[in-house]
Amino acid sequence: MRREINRALAGTRTAFRAVLTSCTTGTRVQRVNAEGLAGEPLQEMELLQQFGHTSAPPDGATLVVIPLGGRTSAAVVVASEHGGYRFKVDHKGEAALYNQWGDSIHMKKDRSIRVEAQAKLEVVAPLATFSGDVNVAGSITSGANITAAGNVADQGGAKTMAGMRDTFNAHTHPVASGIAQPTGSAM
Numbered sequence: 382m383r384r385e386i387n388r389a390l391a392g393t394r395t396a397f398r399a400v401l402t403s404c405t406t407g408t409r410v411q412r413v414n415a416e417g418l419a420g421e422p423l424q425e426m427e428l429l430q431q432f433g434h435t436s437a438p439p440d441g442a443t444l445v446v447i448p449l450g451g452r453t454s455a456a457v458v459v460a461s462e463h464g465g466y467r468f469k470v471d472h473k474g475e476a477a478l479y480n481q482w483g484d485s486i487h488m489k490k491d492r493s494i495r496v497e498a499q500a501k502l503e504v505v506a507p508l509a510t511f512s513g514d515v516n517v518a519g520s521i522t523s524g525a526n527i528t529a530a531g532n533v534a535d536q537g538g539a540k541t542m543a544g545m546r547d548t549f550n551a552h553t554h555p556v557a558s559g560i561a562q563p564t565g566s567a568m
Contacts, residue, residue, distance in 0.1 A: 394452070397418055397448075399418075401438055401444055402440060411430075412425045413438075413458055423456065429457050436480075444461050463481070467479075468487070
């Protein structure tokens, strides 16, 4: 009996590593081609990923392949990594999403989240809400109205829109009758 079990196990392939050669992204489940042990070609394997997370690993990525039922023809890829592009976190417990072009979302030990986009950060939503202070190092451009529940200030907060309105409303001009009237009042 032991000999039969050993013979069956010898004919069953266990998990192994492979190197990605191509990836098809337009299908419901991504398919990959790879090169396995000793240059063995592996074709059209499903790339299984955790629900809610998807990526298309670059060529040259290392894959972990599991031959279902011990058969290479029924193999699936359950993990991928490319050391040349891997984002390096600073501390245990941190996590990051990243791509091969240097864009990343880094959830840090100090409870901050750093988002780095090499070209553009785009938020698309009917409403975006930010709680707390928002500091912007560059310019802000709006394609629509800007509404503030509080004062809008410039020059380090020294001048506000409300202060400018007060100055404007107290400003007077002489009129034809020779009586000065405040700018904001009706004639």
